[in-house]
Each structure stands twice: as structure tokens, then as C-alpha cells.
Amino acid sequence: MDAKDIISSGLLELYAAGLTSAEESLQVQQYVQLYPEVAAELAAIEAGVEAFATAMPVTPAPEVKEKIFARINETAKPVPITAGNDIAPVVTISSRWKSAAAAAILLLVGSAAVNIYLYNRNNNMQAQLQQVQNTVASLQEKNKEMDTYLEAVRNRYSTPVSLSGLSPEAADATAKVYWIKNTGDVYVDASSLPAAPAGKQYELWAIVDGKPVNAGIIVQTPSGKTYQIQKMKAFGNAQAFAISLEKESATPADTPTEVYALGKM
Amino acid sequence: MEQVRKYSEEELVLLLQQKDQAAFSYLYDNYAAALNGVIFRLTEDYSLAEDILQEAFVKIWNNFASYDKTKGRLFTWMLNLTKNLTIDTLRSKGYKKQAKISGDENIVSNVQDSTTGVDKFDTVGLRKQLSGLKPEQRTIIEMAYFAGYTQDEISKTLDIPLGTVKTRMRTAILELRKHLQYT
Numbered sequence: 062m063d064a065k066d067i068i069s070s071g072l073l074e075l076y077a078a079g080l081t082s083a084e085e086s087l088q089v090q091q092y093v094q095l096y097p098e099v100a101a102e103l104a105a106i107e108a109g110v111e112a113f114a115t116a117m118p119v120t121p122a123p124e125v126k127e128k129i130f131a132r133i134n135e136t137a138k139p140v141p142i143t144a145g146n147d148i149a150p151v152v153t154i155s156s157r158w159k160s161a162a163a164a165a166i167l168l169l170v171g172s173a174a175v176n177i178y179l180y181n182r183n184n185n186m187q188a189q190l191q192q193v194q195n196t197v198a199s200l201q202e203k204n205k206e207m208d209t210y211l212e213a214v215r216n217r218y219s220t221p222v223s224l225s226g227l228s229p230e231a232a233d234a235t236a237k238v239y240w241i242k243n244t245g246d247v248y249v250d251a252s253s254l255p256a257a258p259a260g261k262q263y264e265l266w267a268i269v270d271g272k273p274v275n276a277g278i279i280v281q282t283p284s285g286k287t288y289q290i291q292k293m294k295a296f297g298n299a300q301a302f303a304i305s306l307e308k309e310s311a312t313p314a315d316t317p318t319e320v321y322a323l324g325k326m
Numbered sequence: 327m328e329q330v331r332k333y334s335e336e337e338l339v340l341l342l343q344q345k346d347q348a349a350f351s352y353l354y355d356n357y358a359a360a361l362n363g364v365i366f367r368l369t370e371d372y373s374l375a376e377d378i379l380q381e382a383f384v385k386i387w388n389n390f391a392s393y394d395k396t397k398g399r400l401f402t403w404m405l406n407l408t409k410n411l412t413i414d415t416l417r418s419k420g421y422k423k424q425a426k427i428s429g430d431e432n433i434v435s436n437v438q439d440s441t442t443g444v445d446k447f448d449t450v451g452l453r454k455q456l457s458g459l460k461p462e463q464r465t466i467i468e469m470a471y472f473a474g475y476t477q478d479e480i481s482k483t484l485d486i487p488l489g490t491v492k493t494r495m496r497t498a499i500l501e502l503r504k505h506l507q508y509t
Contacts, residue, residue, distance in 0.1 A: 071492030074499050077398065078470040079406040080477055090397055107399040109503045110471050111360075114405065116452035118359030119366040121376045126354055129383045130347070153392030 064096035073103045077110060210290040213239040213248035222302050224324035231255075231321055238265070238302045238324065245295040247302075251279050252289040254304070254322075261306045265293050266317055268301040275313040279304065301325040335400055342390045350387060357401065358383070361408045364472050368412050378415055382408040405471070413474045455505045463498035470495055 067073070075081050076089040093100045154162075213219055219239045226234035234255055239248040249265050257263055265276040276293040302324055305317035332352055333341065341349035361382060365375040386404055393403050456464075466484065469475040481488040 069496070071496035074495040075470075075477065075492060077402055078495070079409075080470060086397075093396070104399065105503060106499050107402045109499055109506060110405070110467070111399070111401040112452055112506050113456065113467060113502060114360040114364055114401075114472065116449055116456050117363045117367070118449055119363040119372075119375065120359045121362045121379055125376050125380055126351075126358070128380050129354065129387075130351075132380070132384050133347070133350070133387045153389050155391035156394050156396075157391070 062092075064092075064098045067092050067096070067099050068102045073099070073106055077103065077106045206290060209248070209292065210250070213241070213246075213250075213290060216241050218242040218244070220326065222324045222326055224302060224304055224322040226322050227320060234322055236304055236322055236324075240296070240299065240302075240326070245297045247276055247293040247296060247299075248290050249276075249279060249293055250290045251281060251304075254279075254281070257281060257306065260309050262309045263304050263321065264307050264313055264317070266303040266305060266320075267294075267296045267299040268303060269296060269299050271300075273303060273317050275315070276302070278313055299326065336395075339393065339395055339400060342387075342393075345387075345390075353386075354383060357404060360401075361404060364405065364408060365412045367468070368409075368473060369416065374415075378408075378412050381415075382411050385411065409472060409474050452506075456502070458505045459498075459501060463501050466491075466494050466498045467502065 062070075072081065072085065072089060076086060081089060089103070093103055214221075216239075218241050220242055222238040222240060224236045224238060226232050235253045237250040237253075239250070240246075241248075247265070247267065251263065254263060263279040263281065265279055266273040267276050268274075274296070276296070277291075279293075280291060281289070303317065303320050304322040305314070306319045306321050307314045307317070333349060338349055338353060342353065358379060362375055362379045365378045365382070366372065369375050369378065382404075385407060389407075393400065397403075459467075462484075466480065469480050469483065475483065477488060477491045480486075480491050484494075486494065
């Protein structure tokens, strides 16, 4: 329907009289917003009706106005309906309040969405923070290992001893011992040793005056670690170092059972 | 129309939304007689009409927030509120909607204008202008706008097809507007 059809249909005349259905009324209100010609036509119709009513006035008695003003100034009291008991009270909500309510609901929904978003983001951030903390912790550990390693290697009194596998199967197995001459501290770098067979563990021995003396259990850490250096027992004097395979135990063996690798000073 | 306008309709609406009593007084002075005329033609009882008028204005004051200017003119809103209140009151008092609408072209002059104070409107001029309306046009306008007849009731009372009510109303209003413009 274009503006002309709407105007000529007579719908606007019905609307002004309040004789349209709720649906039709909504439609007219939309047309009025849409077409200025329709709005102007409706205004002209209403002005005509107003003029018609104005032409037939019945002036009320002056007391009527006084009574009305007395009534509207009784603010505290509810307005009694005297004209008819069956008139349902009309509860109206102004469009301003309707839009305010709509805005409030929108705000609420929006704020809920933001809250959910922030909550999720916070969770994410916490997870990320945990990750970073883990990384830092592992880096710190690595750093500590590296410090130990560097201390052993760079120390000007450090004497490196290379240990090689004795049996043909262990030919590729190597380990390094750093003996710090002035302090007698012994460090072992077992990163090139293959993992000990199940139920077995490596132990380090210092050969002092031709006799092996246990220098401690070599703790094998999971592979992937760059620096597997471990401080062992200190020796003031040693001619050689050896690694043996022993039965898994919390206490070091007294004598080596199976010498795995050996290196002389 | 030579109304003495102190406020534009927009200003009036704005002030009434703010519960301005001076604006309400102006509203009453300008519209009470016209609305009372509408009520009187339905009730044919001066005292009852004034009671209903009182209720109508109290309702206008209290429910002014429900007036939405995008839906129509202020007078149309007041007219429909007053009309519905009058019909409800009559119904509760056991009145039946009757053809108090006479097709008589003298209906306008039949109603005695009991104006006591200054006549703010050139009602005489308006009447003259509207006297050119055909009786059946006057009747359908009265029924639809002032007596609360439904389309169906108009169709039955005037014995015209329901679909014709709309077009008859359009013709009548066009004629009314023509008289307002050119007389």
C-alpha cells in the first residue's frame, strides 16, 4: 500500500475514531511514521473532528473546574471512581518508561554478556598465568642445573675425565666426570648414558690407591634434559673413575659388581 | 478557528507531562465545553454530563503519561477517553446505546450553548461552516467519533454494507474539512 491508497482507504478516519483493531492501529502508526502525507492527512482528519466538537460546546458550571482541581490536589488519596463501579482501573505505562525498561533490559543483558566474557577471560588468563609460572619454574630449574654444570666445567681447577663403555654393547656410552682439584668436588654428567636396565642403577666409583670407593648413586632424570649434572662425593685424590651397574637400591653398594664404564685421570 | 492560543499543542503536552497545573487550567478552559458537549449529547443530562466531565479531566490529569503524541492529536486522545468513559458510565447505569443521534440538521443549533463566560471560540462561525454538511454525513460523524458506535453498529443502524462504512466516513470527513476551509 502506498500513501495514496492508505489515505483514500478510509482507514485513517476509522483510526481517528478509535474504531480500528489493535493490529490496524499499529499499522496506521507505522504508516504515519513512514509517510509524511499520511501523517498530514491524519492530522487534518483529527482537526476536522475537533472543529466539529468545538462547534457544539456545552459550557459546564464553574464549580466543575474547582472540583477537578480540588481532586487533583488531593495527591495522597487514591482517585475514587464514582462514575461506574465496573470501570476497570486503567494502568498505563508511558512510552518513555517502556523505552526506559527496554533500555534497562538491554543494559542488563549486555552487562551479563560482558560479565561472562570477563569471567571466561579471567579464567583464560589464570590458566595462562599458571602456564607461565610452570615455564618459569622449569627454566629456573634448568638454569640451576646449568649453573652447576658451568661451575664444574669452567672452574679453573676442574679436571675432566671421560668415561667410556667397556663392553661392546656399551661402546657408545659415555659419561664425563669433572674433578675439582683444589676442593676435591666431583661432578658427573651422565646425559650420554643410556637408561639403566630395569631394576638396575648406575653408581660412580673413584679408584683411590687401586681400590674402588663408592662416590654415590647416579640419579638418572627423564631424558630431554640438556644438563644432567650431579654433584657426587668429594675425593682428595683419585686415579680413575668408574661407573658400575648395581641392583636398584637406596644405599650404594660396597663393591662394584659390573663395571660399565671407566676413565683414567 | 479563532482560538486564543497561549500554548502550542507541543508546549501544552510537555507541560502536562510535567504536571503543570497552569497548563491543565488552560487545557480545561479550551476543551471542557467541547468535551462536555460530547458527553451531553450522549447523556442528555446536564448534571450527569458534568460529573462525567469531572471524571474525564481527573483521568486526563492522572493518566497523562499514557498520551503518546505519535499516535495522534491531544484532542483525539481526550475525546476518545471521554467518549469511552461516558459510554461505560451509561452502560453501568443501565442506559442503552440509543439513536440519540438525530439526523436532524438542526442538531447543532438544538444544543443550547450555556456559555456563561467569554466564548473562546468562534463557535457561531464554526456552526455556520458546518451547517452545509448533509444530515447523513453529520450522522455518521456523530456516530463514529462521538457516540462510540462500532463499524458493525453503524452498518446496522444506517443499513449500509459493512465495507461501505469506511468510505462513507471518508466522504463525510472530507466534506467536513471542505466546509471548514472554504466557508
